[in-house]
Amino acid sequence: MKWGINGSSDYEILEPSCGDGVFLEQLRENNHKFKSVTAIEFDDVEAEKAEKIKLNNKDVINTDFHLYCNETTQRFDLVVGNPPYIRYQYFQEEQQNEAIKVFNRAKLKYSKLTNAWVSFVVGSSLLLKEKGKIGFVIPAELLQVSYAQQLREFLAHFYNKINIISFEKVGFP
């Protein structure tokens, strides 16, 4: 979060899958300055928890990120998050259709074997302002698996700088 905001107080921030709001908590605890934060969460119970976090200029939206991504006209300076790891074959049909639209917009091919974190990375990229940046927790398999090949190419063309922070020890249980 500190890396992302980098001292700017006019940032419009998006958290595309906020869960109970750990990233929102970070904004609050560290008293980061920003203009607005939009947080999306599909699960009603988690969204309600995120809604309770006391933070000015915060908007929690209980919806599918893909749907939001395809409908919004807002653009962001910073997208931060920890997207879900779910294979599309387990998505409801409506969600799959919205994910397909995200892939089409980026001229990428959709496959049911691809994982949801891929369309979160792609969709979030499409919602950035020209000089926007994105900070995501994503699996290291990004670097190897064949289903992420087109994502690697997309990222290499879309961004002018990519930092990878990896850990020797497993960071998440």
Ligand SMILES: C[S@@+](CC[C@H](N)C(=O)[O-])C[C@H]1O[C@@H](n2cnc3c(N)ncnc32)[C@H](O)[C@@H]1O
């Ligand atoms: C890995 S958790 C991360 C939650 C939180 N950002 C954190 O770091 O603790 C992923 C979250 O994505 C939510 N999610 C799953 N599918 C979603 C979708 N299509 N749109 C928005 N949120 C979704 C899940 O309910 C879950 O809360």
